[in-house]
Amino acid sequence: MPCFVPQNHVVASILAMFLVLAGAGGDARAELMRPFKDEFFAYPKLLASADGGRHLTVDYRIERDLRERDEVPERRVRGRFVDFAPLRAQTDLVLKTDVANVPHVVVGAPETARFIVVYLYGQGGNRNQGMNDHTFGGNFNRLKNLAQRNGGIYITPEFSDFGPRGSRQVASLLSYYSTSAPDAKIYLACGSMGGALCWQLAKDADVAPRLGGLLLLGSHWDESFLASTAFKRRVPVFFGHGSDDRVFPVATQERFFRSILKKAPNYPVRFVRFETGSHGTPIRMVDWRGTLNWMDGVR
Template sequence: MRCIYNPLRTLVLAIFCASASSVAATADMLAPYKDDLFAYPRLLAEADGGRHFTVDYQSKRDINARDAVPERRVNQQYIDVGVRRDQQDLLATTEVARIPHIAVGKQQNARFIVVYLYGQGGNRRQGMDDFTFGGNFNRIKNLAVRNGGLYLTTDFSDFAAAGAKQVASLIALYAAHSPGAAVYVACGSMGGGICWRLADDAQVAPKLGGLLLFGSHWDEKFLSSRAFQRRVPVFFGHGGDDKVFPVENQEKFFRSILSKAPNYPARFVRFETGSHGTPIRMSDWRGTLNWMATAR
């Protein structure tokens, strides 16, 4: 097992290591799956009382050595495409719009729901691609299916109010069929505009189990949102060399959350030297979602 251990920080162990015993594994929402392959690289620094982590990122290792064709096709050991048996390309009709989306896993009575929202130039297929981003989307698909959950990707019209209403209506549709499921929304890049709107959506915010921001932006209105008041966990994954949304700006916003609510369940993982797309490739779905499931 590849993990980070610091005897002075048991919290780091919880974040960066897979569960070491069957007792711990059964307590997790998501059981281990390829944890050794997707473990974070070396920890470089820790700050903000164990909430901010800087980890080592090297493109030669984390792209070139991981991919058979760099950035286009990951090596086979990182994926299991058998999960496609549980995948459907669908069209939902809601009171807002007809919404093309893709679902993997249990569409009724799911234990949890994860929704991925793409950034500029993307579509619903991005978050279902088994081979790109180091196989990380294939991992969340497998984690959902193997643990009785549901993973959704969806198209939407824009990153503003109209798109947020469409996504909210899709979430409401599926949440009605899985009333006991918490909803975790992950937003890549510009998709964060929808994440922040959903944080104050009267229908969605009460169902949120967490927000995951991958190389995304910030919104000060979150600090007065329904999700903030409910202490919905927030994860930030960001490249240290992000040219689109500079990491320093996102770190400043992260720390503004802690300033307003010092014990707020927020975490930040900075992938040192990583670019705009690095967090989608490198963020640990299992560790993050398991933390969110118990953080509140």
């Protein structure tokens, strides 16, 4: 039985893009997430649309979207972009399971969670990266607020590697929180090398049925996804990628995106290309609310 051990305690283009990503039209259900600081985090100008609106190229400018947004570039965002209310519901824990002890940080109330968002960091990261309120333009702070204000939870776990061992550790964490919130869909957001875990968990017969979506942010591709449990269940996939990514070339990720559409033309997949953006740009720029609302609306 697992247990916890506490540790230290242009408006038109923006609207058009949001409607595309949120999958607007027809569904009368309430949105998964209500607006929060949308005026700061909606996408900039739309430059191009392809693949029937599934592939969008948006304008990214380092001067506007990083230097003018951050008080200290890449280290501290300006105060108007953040709200620290979620800190009151943020806890650093260790989950003890038969697989491993899994340190993680959680925001929100697990026992009443409507949905679960999990961020898996890339090479050199840790569980604190996705909980940092000040970096990446305050975008993680927005996600924390969106989760807590809409009855969800947001989790950032630690794991040993990007292979099967790390995958098992994350799966054990997801199993625990799924037991606490059996009706909550899980949305996995994977940055850079963290994508290796996203693709492995997409094949996990226990995890895949609980997935509400996969978000690959400046990450890589995995052709085996096309035979995975998640693919067969039509789990929505979002790709965010900078056009100047020197780690994982955008053209290769775009080819993989289109290979999904080739195999399944109606598959729920979206690609946002941040023109001139670098490797870390998608984490800074992804519109969490628009993307997760779109995934939740997919049938």
